[in-house]
Amino acid sequence: MNWLNDNVNLLGLIGAAAIIIITIFVVGKYIKQIKYDKSTGELADENWDGIGEYKNPLPIGWSISFIGTIIWALWYFLVGYPLNGYSQIGEYNEEVEAYNTKFESKWANPDDQTLLGMGEGVFLVQCAPCHGITGDGINGKSADLTIWGSEKAIVDVIVNGSKGMNYPLGEMPAGLLDATSAKAVAAYMVEKVTKTGTQNADLVAMGETLWVTCTICHGEDSKGMNGSSPDISNYGKPEFIVNVLNIGKKGSIGNMPSFNDGRLTDIQKLSVGKYVNSLTQ
Ligand code: HEC
Numbered sequence: 001m002n003w004l005n006d007n008v009n010l011l012g013l014i015g016a017a018a019i020i021i022i023t024i025f026v027v028g029k030y031i032k033q034i035k036y037d038k039s040t041g042e043l044a045d046e047n048w049d050g051i052g053e054y055k056n057p058l059p060i061g062w063s064i065s066f067i068g069t070i071i072w073a074l075w076y077f078l079v080g081y082p083l084n085g086y087s088q089i090g091e092y093n094e095e096v097e098a099y100n101t102k103f104e105s106k107w108a109n110p111d112d113q114t115l116l117g118m119g120e121g122v123f124l125v126q127c128a129p130c131h132g133i134t135g136d137g138i139n140g141k142s143a144d145l146t147i148w149g150s151e152k153a154i155v156d157v158i159v160n161g162s163k164g165m166n167y168p169l170g171e172m173p174a175g176l177l178d179a180t181s182a183k184a185v186a187a188y189m190v191e192k193v194t195k196t197g198t199q200n201a202d203l204v205a206m207g208e209t210l211w212v213t214c215t216i217c218h219g220e221d222s223k224g225m226n227g228s229s230p231d232i233s234n235y236g237k238p239e240f241i242v243n244v245l246n247i248g249k250k251g252s253i254g255n256m257p258s259f260n261d262g263r264l265t266d267i268q269k270l271s272v273g274k275y276v277n278s279l280t281q
């Protein structure tokens, strides 16, 4: 049987069997004692409907445990937890911080290949449960990362809007431009702003004339006007993904949690950003 090969299961089972056997033995012993043993000693004067009490001294073991418990309780409140400020959570946090510092310094200057490998590891553990192992978003349950950040995704953002990152400007409204104009703006944006290169070079000139629609909120330099809206000059790049990881996004698809709680170190965020970036087609 498979579960018998597991040491922890086996230990648990042996422990359970031991507890059952010891319980049966002890209970049996005392029931027998209650039934047949005759007690001896001097009876106290009190008597409650025929139930009397012997004047036996306290068992020594009991006294020691009683006094010991009081001493331990005093020590616990005065010297031990909580009054002197020790906490297990605090110790855990300190250990994690020390480990992370060591981790950050060990991987301070990783090459691209190392970053991608680290990113893949982080992705499979932290992101794949929602985004799928291939990053496809599991049938629309979360963002499809194989197209997120692409030229086509920018068209989607312009047509459908975007919300949930809590920027001071609020939501980016849907329907800012029609589909054709959106395609032209997307072409201009990837060619001239994010500089990742367009597949629709013929639309770049038209997109340039429409770009003012975007600078109203994203600023002349596309950097988001001092945090009023996202910096889209690095949209679709690892830096933008790190930003999403830091703030999270309660968008129209669902809730992307923030990872700004110490779960990931800066280098891990960058590595998973690079990895996600490598998924984009
Ligand atoms: C009314 C102000 C406003 C205008 C106009 C605007 N945006 Fe936005 N944009 C925002 C805000 C605010 C966000 C962040 C929304 C959020 O919380 O997800 C955003 C987000 C984005 C994003 C990131 C989406 C994502 O998936 O995170 C892109 C790309 C973008 N805008 C491109 C554009 C382009 C291109 C234009 C011009 C057609 C444009 N925006 C016009 C306010 C605006």
Ligand code: HEC
Binding pocket: 122, 123, 126, 127, 128, 129, 130, 131, 141, 142, 143, 148, 164, 241, 244, 245, 249, 250, 251, 252, 253, 254, 255, 256, 257, 259, 272, 273, 276
């Ligand atoms: C609890 C589920 C969940 C987890 C875990 C999760 N995501 Fe997401 N993510 C989402 C959802 C849902 C969205 C879509 C949000 C929206 O726009 O409605 C999303 C959106 C995104 C986006 C697009 C954001 C944008 O601006 O449009 C990126 C990039 C992303 N996730 C990367 C990651 C990475 C990297 C990880 C792992 C470190 C991760 N996600 C972990 C649920 C999750």
